Amino acid sequence: MTERSVGTSTGTSDDDIDPLATSDPDYWHLRESYTFDRNVIAEIRRAANTGIYRIRGWGAKRRMPTLDDLVFLGASMSRYPLEGYREACGTDVVIGEDRAERPVHLRIPVTIAGMSFGSLSAQAKEALGRGASAAGTSTTTGDGGMTAEEREHSSVLVYQYLPSRYGMNPDDLRAADAIEVVVGQGAKPGGGGMLLGQKITERVAEMRTLPTGIDQRSACRHPDWTGPDDLEIKIGELREITDWQVPIYVKVGAARPYYDTALAVKAGADAVVVDGMQGGTAATQDVFIEHVGIPTIAAIPEAVRALRELGVHRREVKLIAAGGVRSGADVAKALALGADAASIGTAALIAIGDNDPAYESEYRELGTSAGYWEDFQSGTDPAGITTQDPELSARVDPELAGRRLANYLQVLTIETQILARANGKSHVLNLEPEDLAALTVEAAAMAKVPLAGTSWVPGAD
Amino acid sequence: MRGDVQTFDLAEVTRRSLNQALHDATDGASFEVVNPRGAHAVACGITSDIDVVVRGSVGYYCAGMHQQGRVRVEGNASTGLAENIMSGEVHITGNATMSAGATGCGGLLVVGGNSGARCGISMKGVDIVVGGNVGHMSAFMAQAGNLVVCGDAAADLGDSIYEAQIFVRGDVESLGADCVEKEVRPEHLDTLGRLLAAAGAAAGGADPGDFRRYGSARRLYNFTIDDVDALAAEAAVEREVAGR
Known part of the structure; x- marks a missing residue:
């Protein structure tokens, strides 16, 4: 040619x-x-x-079975729907009322997942706090400790207790509304955090007691406990130090959710957070993101099975499902499978401006494009969210970005209610697997609901 | 010990009532704990300038997240003694098992006997003095502070260490990744002298001059990233010049 x-x-x-x-x-x-x-x-x-x-x-980009492979059946001759604007459909969730003096009360069944100051700018953290607080839900700290800004702007703040213990301070632990012991996360079950030198500014370095500019690789295993028996003792210590005031969550990456959930319950958790492999990260090896863990749709039913067998489902121990949750449909399906709340990370960042097409020319200069931006580790985020660069991070207006997040959370909640009412439920937590059908054999097997148009659940007795 | 001593017998009262009393205490108060019988999380989360003496051995996380005052254990301790200590002092007469002083941010931890594996793991500013030996992977990923070992150190000492300093008087079985021996300068002798004095009898009269210093070679701080494309471009230019 x-x-x-x-x-x-x-x-x-x-x-x-x-x-x-x-x-x-x-x-x-x-x-x-x-x-x-x-x-x-x-x-x-x-x-x-x-x-x-x-x-x-970002998180896994490969194709995989998702909650999209499920549909709600809706009402029919034998099921009565509720009127959208006339009949109540509750959305509140309470966590830890069995053991904590101050249980967590959420107005909506959607929480904001753990993301650190360091991986995110202070403005982005503030925006998450403002948005979540306006919507009546919680935000979560991350690797690196709690900042004054996020405490101030989050009405309900969950404090992550991580393997690295960067910035771990008992005063912050006591200032939190809940504690989340992080065993793993969906993007990298079995891996520790990463924060590359470009983002280790003086403030980040000081919070983490590290030299500035190093390529920091967090520990992947807690330094002072190993295994579920130790975790039970650790949770006991955390309760003693906080005088049994606040709930304690255990977060696991979706690996062996049936066993991990059962062991978290045994260890004394008030809530188990199960994060599917679509869950995002600020920086991790691509091979970890794409090849470790199981999808959210497969993880939730296994976690629920453990909770049911232990007699604590929708009772003493709550389940928070995370990993690739984007819409009210995802939230409603997670709840129908048995979760008590869904948690969002990537979607929340998009809501506050991540991958904003307005910065397309700058994305192009970085060799990428809006919609593809995933180099959160680089610190060069044109949208100013996953960066510590003062000029870039100043692009995030915490009030307006927080308002966007509040709007988005409101839409998720209303969509969830729409689907709950369509299935005749007066509370979103009344959704149940019986309301669902699967569009693929894989989804039917993973979610343990019948393939649409059949009564066949692959693998069921 | 100052003032009246309040005694808690853990054969009679719960750990919860002990810890709540310690959390509610005001500066200057003194406490004695008897019959700990290996209980976990004894005297954890102390926030005021108080004195606590525990007569007997304790389980996991004794004096965990200690912030002020002094805790003295007359016995042995299990995993995570004084984990994440912020300031103040924790002193144990016997042995401590794994992860003593883990992630400690400040203050002083003194172990009179030996300490097991991962002593000072991820330490972030605490000073630890061990009268005896330390187990393998001690000061693993240690970020800041000083670990002083009057006896020997087991394998992989200081693996992946950041800016913490390790001083060992006896033998070191092996050093971990990126940990190297460093020169002992006068300021290090001052540090050692101060810490050995603070440790008192636990240090057994050790002389600062008998210690060797170990720390980070700082070779793992940043990724090593090759750029063969750049070398290829240079080579292409050289070929072009040579061809003219």
């Missing part, structure tokens, strides 16, 4: 042609390898150039 006139008729130069997208028959012989597609080739070339594994943010 010496004469490349393809595309010139539309005024496109040769350089802009996507050979696989063109309608020109000259290119029809090209066949992209399914095994070695261009993304794979780019990664092999990148690895060969640098000698270091790929590190990125």
Whole structure:
């Protein structure tokens, strides 16, 4: 092909042609390898150039079974729907009333997942706090400790107790409304946090007692306990130090949710947070994000099975499901499968401005595009969210971004109510697996609900 | 000990009532705990300038997250003694098992006997003096503070250490990744002298001059990232120049 006139008729130069997208028959012989597609080739070339594994943010991008593979059946002859604007549909959730002096009361069944100051700018953390507080739900600290800003702007703040113990301070522990012992997270069950040198500014370094500018790799295992028997003792210590005031959650990445949930209950948790593999991260090895853990749709029913068998489901121990939750449909399906609340991280960041098309020219300069931005580890986020750069982070107006998040949370809640009412439920927590059908055999097997139009649950006795 | 001593017999009262009393105490109060019988989380979360003496051995997390005052244990302690200590002093006459002083941010921990594996793991500013030996992986990922070992240190001492300093008088079985021996300078002798004095009898009269110092080689602080593309571009330029 010496004469490349393809595309010139539309005024496109040769350089802009996507050979696989063109309608020109000259290119029809090209066949992209399914095994070695261009993304794979780019990664092999990148690895060969640098000698270091790929590190990125966001969560798993691969295709996998999701809550989209489920549908609600809605009302019919034998099920009566509720009137949307006339009949109540409760959305409140209470956590820890069995053991804590001050249980957590949430107005909505959606919480904001743990994200650290350090991985996020102070403005982004403040925006999350403002939005969640306006909507009546909780935010969560992350690796690196609690900032005064996030405490001030979060009416309900969950304090993460992490393997690294960066910034771990008993005064902050006591100032929290709940404590979340982090065993793992969905993006990387079995992996520790990462914060690369570009983001270890003086304030971040001081909070974490680290030298500025180092490529920090957090511990993946707690330094003073190993296994569920130890965790029970650790939870006892946390309760003693906080005088049994606040609930204690245990967060696990979705790995073995049946056993992990049972062991968390045995260890004395008031809530178990199960984070599916779609769950996001600020920075982790790509190989971890894409290849470790199981999808949220598969994790929730297993966690619920453990809670039911122990007689604590929807009673003493609450289940918070996370990982790829985007819409009221996802929330409602998670609740129908048996979760008491859903938690959002990536979606909350998008709500406050992550991947904003308004910064497209800057994304292009960084070799990416709005909608693809995932290099949270780089500290160069044009939207000013996953950065410590003062100029970039100043782009986030905490009040307006918080308002966006509050709006988004309101939509999630109303959508959840719409689906609950359609299934005749006067409280979103009355949703049940019986309200669901699966569109794929995989989803039916994982969610343990019948394949649509059948009574077949693959794997059921 | 100052003032009247209030005694808690853990054979008679609950750990909860003990810890609540310690949390409610005002500066200057003194407490004695008898019959601890290996109870966990004894005297944890103290926030005022008080004195507590525990007569007997304790379980996990004794004096955990200690913030002020002094806790003295006359016996042995299990995992996580004085974990995340912020300031104040914790002194134990016997042995401490794993993760003593883990993630401690400040204050002083003195272990009269030996300390097990991962002593001072992820320490963030605490000073730890161990009269005897320490187990493997001690000062693992240690970020700040001083670990003084009057006896020997087991394998992989100071693995992945950041800016903490380790002083060992006896033998070191092996150093962990990125941990190297460093010169003992006058300021280190001052630090040692101060910490050994603070440890009192637990240090057994050790001389600062008998210790060797270990710390981070700082080779793991940043990723090593190659750039073969840049080398290839340079080589191409050289070929072009040579070809002219």
